[in-house]
Amino acid sequence: MGIKKKKDPNDPFYAEYPIVESHEGGSIILANLEALINWSRKNSLWPLTFGTRCCAIEFMAAGASRHDFARFGAEVARATPRQADVIFISGSVSYKMAPVLKRLYDQMADPKWVVAMGACAISGGPFFYNSYAIVKGADHVIPVDVYIPGCPPRPEAILFGIMQLQKKIMKERSLRGKKEKKVQP
Amino acid sequence: MSNEELKNKILAICPDAEVTEGKQFLNARVPGNKLHEVALKLRDSKDLAFDYLTCLTGADFPEYMTVIYHLESTLYRHMMVLRANTADRENPVLDTVSDIWATADFHEREVYDLLGVRFANHPDLRRLLLWEGWGYPLRKDYVDEVRIVDR
Numbered sequence: 001m002g003i004k005k006k007k008d009p010n011d012p013f014y015a016e017y018p019i020v021e022s023h024e025g026g027s028i029i030l031a032n033l034e035a036l037i038n039w040s041r042k043n044s045l046w047p048l049t050f051g052t053r054c055c056a057i058e059f060m061a062a063g064a065s066r067h068d069f070a071r072f073g074a075e076v077a078r079a080t081p082r083q084a085d086v087i088f089i090s091g092s093v094s095y096k097m098a099p100v101l102k103r104l105y106d107q108m109a110d111p112k113w114v115v116a117m118g119a120c121a122i123s124g125g126p127f128f129y130n131s132y133a134i135v136k137g138a139d140h141v142i143p144v145d146v147y148i149p150g151c152p153p154r155p156e157a158i159l160f161g162i163m164q165l166q167k168k169i170m171k172e173r174s175l176r177g178k179k180e181k182k183v184q185p
Numbered sequence: 186m187s188n189e190e191l192k193n194k195i196l197a198i199c200p201d202a203e204v205t206e207g208k209q210f211l212n213a214r215v216p217g218n219k220l221h222e223v224a225l226k227l228r229d230s231k232d233l234a235f236d237y238l239t240c241l242t243g244a245d246f247p248e249y250m251t252v253i254y255h256l257e258s259t260l261y262r263h264m265m266v267l268r269a270n271t272a273d274r275e276n277p278v279l280d281t282v283s284d285i286w287a288t289a290d291f292h293e294r295e296v297y298d299l300l301g302v303r304f305a306n307h308p309d310l311r312r313l314l315l316w317e318g319w320g321y322p323l324r325k326d327y328v329d330e331v332r333i334v335d336r
Contacts, residue, residue, distance in 0.1 A: 096314070132322045132329045133315075 034175040041085070041111065042169040043073040045162065048084035050104065053091030055118040055152040062155035072162050081107040086165065089144075090152075092120030092128055093135045105142040111174070115161055116144045119151045126151055186232070186263045194233055195265070199223045210255070210266045220269040221280035227256065227267070228285055234258045235265070238282070241292035243300040245325050246270075250277040250302050271302060281307040299323040 021028040029036065051059060062069050063077060078084040081104045093101055105114070116138045119125045124136035138144060145168060148161035173179065186194075188211045192204045195213050202223070203214040215223050227235045235256040244251045254267040271277035281304040283289040293304045294313040301321035304310060312319070320327060 096316075130333055132327075132332045134332075136332075 034173070035170075037174050038170050038172055041174075042166040045072070045074040045086045045113075045165070046076045046078050046084050047074055048081050048087040048104065048108065049077050049079060050087055050101065051090045052093065052097060053118075053120060055090035055120070058152040058155060059088055059090045059117065059158065062158040067155035067159060069159060069162055072159070072166065074162055081105075082109060084108055085111065086113040086115060088115045088117050088158075089121040089138045090117045092125050093138050093141060094133050095135060096133075098135050098141045101138065101141050111172075113145045113165055113169070114138075114142055115146045115148060115165060117148045117150075117158065117161070118153055119149065122147050122149060186261055191233075191263060191265060194230070195227075198226045198230065207266065210264050212266045212268065214268045214270070217269045217271055217279055220267075221282065221285075224254070224267065224282045224285050232261075234260045236260070236286075238286035238288050238292075239264075241282075241289055241296065243296040243302050243323075245274075245300060245323065247274070249274050250300060252279055252296060252302060254282070277302045278305055279303075280305050283307055 021030070031039070049056070049059075051057075061067060063075065069075060074086070081087070085108075087105060087108065089101070105112070116122050120128065120134070121138045123129070124131075124134050128134040129136070135141060146161050146165045148157050150157050153161070188206055191211050192206075195202055195204055195211075199213075199215055199219060199222075201216060201219075205212045205214075227233055235258050237257040237259050238254060239257050240253075240255040242253045244253065249270045249272070251268055251270050254269075255264065256267055257264045269279060271279055277300075279302060281289065281293060283293060283304070284306070290308065291313065293302075293307055294310065296302050297304065297307075297310055298312045298314055299321060300323050315322070320329075322329070
């Protein structure tokens with residue numbers, strides 16, 4: 001007889017999570033395939049390090065032992081885009097850096113997500129806003145999934161951002177394709 | 186060496202320099218066409234021995250551009266500030282000092298990049314940070330309608 005793992009009914013994705021049954025010698029996972037894929041993707045987000053300014057320090061703090069985003073499966077910060085799933089843009093993007101960011105994004109394997117972290121990556125920043133050298137928000141270069149405000153955001157905010165991204169991944173239609181829009185007659 | 190002695194030495198090297206005492210350093214303004222000659226003498230003179238260029242910056246004024254050289258002697262530990270004006274603001278040219286102090290090479294490229302001061306006889310006068318065709322963003326009349334919001 002297996003032990004059925006209880007699901008938390010307060011979880012917004014109560015119905016989406018797979019059912020895990022543990023048996024002697026192995027476990028059984030029951031789910032629809034898309035939910036299973038999303039579930040496994042969201043729990044192994046490997047971030048790409050892209051630290052251009054002081055937000056990178058806060059990102060390191062979020063990865064270090066006190067806050068430890070390994071709890072969300074995001075512990076392996078990669079230095080190469082080929083092995084990364086999510087890019088954290090931690091810092092401002094200058095016009096000289098923008099082509100590099102674009103190339104890194106293109107080199108990442110699908111599925112890939114982007115988190116813009118801090119005021120600089122969101123809007124050009126509180127200090128460099130009126131500058132000839134700074135792109136006014138990383139979303140001018142690549143599409144952004146989650147914005148984490150702050151200057152810089154605290155590690156708790158980064159963890160919250162990761163959780164938001166996980167929620168977004170759970171809602172993705174990874175097998176069914178894009179939802180068809182209903183055309184008004 | 187006291188500032189008074191320094192002042193006399195500098196005036197002996199270059200009689201038409203304007204030497205004033207600033208808050209911190211002794212300031213000497215020399216004509217742009219004599220800059221290289223004066224700088225070489227400041228370095229090679231035995232009792233001045235300004236062998237260290239700590240900083241090289243540029244400044245934009247309505248009629249001219251100024252390049253400012255902070256000099257120090259590692260032997261005697263005295264410091265001074267040397268300034269030179271360009272004759273023309275729109276097309277400013279000065280002699281390079283990168284053959285005297287090698288550190289001036291990149292500093293002059295930076296001044297060229299941001300202010301557009303060209304340094305004659307510089308070994309490799311390319312832009313340092315921005316790319317060709319950008320304009321000179323630290324000039325007071327620099328206009329960038331796309332990137333800078335005029336408030």
